Amino acid sequence: MPDKEPNNDQNQDQNQSSLVQKIQQLGQSSVPTAPDSNIHVLPIIGQIEGHIQLPPQNKTTKYEHLIPQIVAIEQNPKIEGVIVLLNTVGGDVEAGLALSEMIASISKPTVSIVLGGGHSIGIPIAVSTNYSFIVPTATMTIHPIRLTGLVIGVPQTFEYLDKMQERVIRFVTGHSNIKEEKFKELMFEKGNLTRDIGTNVVGRDAVEYGLIDAIGGVKEAMHKLSELISESNDRKMIQ
Amino acid sequence: MILYTPLSEFDIFPTDQASYTNRQMIDVDEMTVEIEHIEQGSYRITQLLSTNPQHFLNQSLTPGTTFQLY
Known part of the structure; x- marks a missing residue:
């Protein structure tokens, strides 16, 4: 990429002059730091926090923290790929969908790994990347959307929730290989969860249903990501 | 004590x-x-928020570290 070179030169010049300054001022230079990684990590942990702030003893992922980071990743030319790490119990549907849409719209290669659990709204986030992995022991609970707390206007809220569920289903089926009928079947299945409808899908089953692309952990995810990065670099060269 | 209620715990x-x-x-x-x-x-x-994995190698910012602010 020829447009990068002058920038690098400038950076080097700046680095050198600041180094010279440091040596002149203090008689020493700083210890060299590790080079910046071209792969960044986006952890989605604990509950996904929406409009209501959860008490601090809860481990939460706040979308107002993640969305600026996603924009920064998109903007930074040094970052070539993103790994999304998931271990979440779910949480706010709209915050989760917002994160999923943001991750799905990153132009750089993205890979997700589901570790431990990627439940409820963790599912759209897991499938929003270019390629998704699940470790064999991880599980994903597929269930209908629900609501706690005070409800004003029950019929309206019911319809609203139904539409919200439709959005989740459309996102998941649009970004993974699972068929809508299968996903709905798993979502409304009886007898899998005690006294509840839904299914708890374990690692290998998630891959079988087409929800997740492959079984794998860090090694596989890094390998796939570097593959996707070199593919996208090739595409840029051709252009 | 067992509470049987649709209200959330925080309510x-x-x-x-x-x-x-x-x-x-x-x-x-x-x-x-x-x-x-x-x-x-x-x-x-309590938490380090960064997407750069290198930042997590910084010992002084490891979660759990205590420090003084004047």
């Missing part, structure tokens, strides 16, 4: 406001760090 047992105000977000270099106030002028790092 029944409201959390102490102090636990919210104890936590703060501060910026250190390019990183955002969540800190918790433990006692007079002393803080503990």
